[in-house]
Amino acid sequence: xxxxxxxxxxxxxxxxxxxxxxxxxxxxxxxxxxxxxxxxxxxxxxxxxxxxxxxxxxxxxxxxxxxxxxxxxxxxxxxxxxxxxxxxxxxxxxxxxxxxxxxxxxxxxxxxxxxxxxxxxxxxxxxxxxxxxxxxxxxxxxxxxxxxxxxxxxxxxxxxxxxxxxxxxxxxxxxxxxxxxxxxxxxxxxxxxxxxxxxxxxxxxxxxxxxxxxxxxxxxxxxxxxxxxxxxxxxxxxxxxxxxxxxxxxxxxxxxxxxxxxxxxxxxxxxxxxxxxxxxxxxxxxxxxxxxxxxxxxxxxxxxxxxxxxxxxxxxxxxxxxxxxxxxxxxxxxxxxxxxxxxxxxxxxxxxxxxxxxxxxxxxxxxxxxxxxxxxxxxxxxxxxxxxxxxxxxxxxxxxxxxxxxxxxxxxxxxxxxxxxxxxxxxxxxxxxxxxxxxxxxxxxxx
Amino acid sequence: xxxxxxxxxxxxxxxxxxxxxxxxxxxxxxxxxxxxxxxxxxxxxxxxxxxxxxxxxxxxxxxxxxxxxxxxxxxxxxxxxxxxxxxxxxxxxxxxxxxxxxxxxxxxxxxxxxxxxxxxxxxxxxxxxxxxxxxxxxxxxxxxxxxxxxxxxxxxxxxxxxxxxxxxxxxxxxxxxxxxxxxxxxxxxxxxxxxxxxxxxxxxxxxxxxxxxxxxxxxxxxxxxxxxxxxxxxxxxxxxxxxxxxxxxxxxxxxxxxxxxxxxxxxx
Numbered sequence: 001x002x003x004x005x006x007x008x009x010x011x012x013x014x015x016x017x018x019x020x021x022x023x024x025x026x027x028x029x030x031x032x033x034x035x036x037x038x039x040x041x042x043x044x045x046x047x048x049x050x051x052x053x054x055x056x057x058x059x060x061x062x063x064x065x066x067x068x069x070x071x072x073x074x075x076x077x078x079x080x081x082x083x084x085x086x087x088x089x090x091x092x093x094x095x096x097x098x099x100x101x102x103x104x105x106x107x108x109x110x111x112x113x114x115x116x117x118x119x120x121x122x123x124x125x126x127x128x129x130x131x132x133x134x135x136x137x138x139x140x141x142x143x144x145x146x147x148x149x150x151x152x153x154x155x156x157x158x159x160x161x162x163x164x165x166x167x168x169x170x171x172x173x174x175x176x177x178x179x180x181x182x183x184x185x186x187x188x189x190x191x192x193x194x195x196x197x198x199x200x201x202x203x204x205x206x207x208x209x210x211x212x213x214x215x216x217x218x219x220x221x222x223x224x225x226x227x228x229x230x231x232x233x234x235x236x237x238x239x240x241x242x243x244x245x246x247x248x249x250x251x252x253x254x255x256x257x258x259x260x261x262x263x264x265x266x267x268x269x270x271x272x273x274x275x276x277x278x279x280x281x282x283x284x285x286x287x288x289x290x291x292x293x294x295x296x297x298x299x300x301x302x303x304x305x306x307x308x309x310x311x312x313x314x315x316x317x318x319x320x321x322x323x324x325x326x327x328x329x330x331x332x333x334x335x336x337x338x339x340x341x342x343x344x345x346x347x348x349x350x351x352x353x354x355x356x357x358x359x360x361x362x363x364x365x366x367x368x369x370x371x372x373x374x375x376x377x378x379x380x381x382x383x384x385x386x387x388x389x390x391x392x393x394x395x396x397x398x399x400x401x402x403x404x405x406x407x408x409x410x411x412x413x414x415x416x417x418x419x420x421x422x423x424x425x426x427x428x429x430x431x432x433x434x435x436x437x438x439x440x441x442x443x444x445x446x447x
Numbered sequence: 448x449x450x451x452x453x454x455x456x457x458x459x460x461x462x463x464x465x466x467x468x469x470x471x472x473x474x475x476x477x478x479x480x481x482x483x484x485x486x487x488x489x490x491x492x493x494x495x496x497x498x499x500x501x502x503x504x505x506x507x508x509x510x511x512x513x514x515x516x517x518x519x520x521x522x523x524x525x526x527x528x529x530x531x532x533x534x535x536x537x538x539x540x541x542x543x544x545x546x547x548x549x550x551x552x553x554x555x556x557x558x559x560x561x562x563x564x565x566x567x568x569x570x571x572x573x574x575x576x577x578x579x580x581x582x583x584x585x586x587x588x589x590x591x592x593x594x595x596x597x598x599x600x601x602x603x604x605x606x607x608x609x610x611x612x613x614x615x616x617x618x619x620x621x622x623x624x625x626x627x628x629x630x631x632x633x634x635x636x637x638x639x640x641x642x643x644x645x646x647x648x649x650x651x652x653x654x655x656x657x658x659x660x661x662x663x664x665x666x667x668x669x670x671x672x673x674x675x676x677x678x679x680x681x682x683x684x685x686x687x688x689x690x691x692x693x694x695x696x697x698x699x700x701x702x703x704x705x706x707x708x709x710x711x712x713x714x715x
Contacts, residue, residue: 397549413551413552
């Protein structure tokens, strides 16, 4: 007889309140999903066990399990202004922007130009009413509750979120920007952002997710994204983790790509005290392609874990994974990248690399790229590196009159720039260049 | 009188310089005096210490000076343990034997940082982008490298010849006083050698000095040295005029290595 640990009592009480107080807001099928998910969460519990816990081998979720994160039924008393957003997140008035405060959709802060062409960009709560069938056939279909307690917990509180649907053969004219902002509260608070993107056959869409939060106050963001890339469709997905060091963040993204579909992911992680990003990409039809670029930059006592699985389920599928990390202070990064090549997935072409610049002797990276190949006619490669700045490069720059600090900044930025350069949205790239360049650690040289 | 004294003072004066890497002594008492307007060729077999001499003057950190002095414009580079960037700003330039690749650092950005640092040190106002670009373009045309290379990461994916020409581009752009050219001719085909030599000759002048380290006499067909020194086992064993290079080419380094050979004497 397993007794539910005391730390989950708060979630249980909050879930009960959530179900009762907002019953009228959600259709019966969502409420049933909420209950099912909470039951699943209660059974699984948070993955705190040290034994037989491969997925969380290098990341201890005990700090999340120990803390009492409360769930608020609305966005709370602290106002977020449009000026706040423009100061702390990339912003462009030409983009379609949906803003969520503590997980709750804010109509006032959002700006959704009339999309036309049957394109739907809306809060998920509204979408369950207006586009119930589409939402019902996709929501929760990719992000399984079975073995993931965080996804189960997110789904237990699923009510609001973002819904993007791009009809067949349609191209979104401007990026859809989803901003998830947490506010400073007196009590530790949790939000459960949820995103569903359904890109119809032959369509094209750019979706940006940005996570920001206050410098003070503990908060936990437990986000789940599901993306369905239709036949021959292209989805460009950007994910910016720009929370503060007081944040806890667990994000999951489940992507299913149909025949000839393309998924381009660029993930930038700079802020959050404790972070995990779990990205799963299923290449589910011949010609399916994904390119995953990532840049993580950690300092102080930050902990960032990237857990990536690329699943080549069908023949003639291609994946590219390029991640880079810059570690400073006493921070720790984990890179777990696994490429699965199923028995039928002949002619798979997969490449993954994770390179780390470790600037401090107290920083540490555990980089574990892995390949599991069950087909015999494939082309796969992987590699991981970790090292400090090459002193010869520093001397070369100094011999041209460039001081140590400038030399190290140029070299560290040079290391990161290859990932930032992959950003195809101009304003976003400028934002990232500036944002990362300004916060680059200064390397302390020892002679 | 003061003017005359300054003119008389050598640009570089090396006295009994001993340099080690770890426990191994590489330079074992080098003396060399270089004045403005002069071109000195340092020749010698592999492992004789030629690159060490160039490197220690530029401030390469892995070398330990065990004794001796190197006065540059009257200041002792070695006792001051002057950082390499300060030496560069004071006009010392090292053209690398193996130019270093700087992944992700664009050539333009690198050149700009170097020029900005030099101008700031000299108390000159910073160049506008337009002014800077036109200087870079002038230097680029001098060494005949593709315009596209300026936008690429420094030396990354450059051919051997392009890397060496990029060194001369930097020489032209940064306009130092003392150029230390470390095997700048190695690995160059005849066309690249001509371009590189032309760049060096353009730089040459009464207010400049060049120390040209080379294994082969070949580049001296293009750049006529005022003095040739032969470095063997960490010491200058012979010094002379340009004809010494030709003699070396003919007789090989064994000729100077053998202390009993006719006419061999250690330069004081």
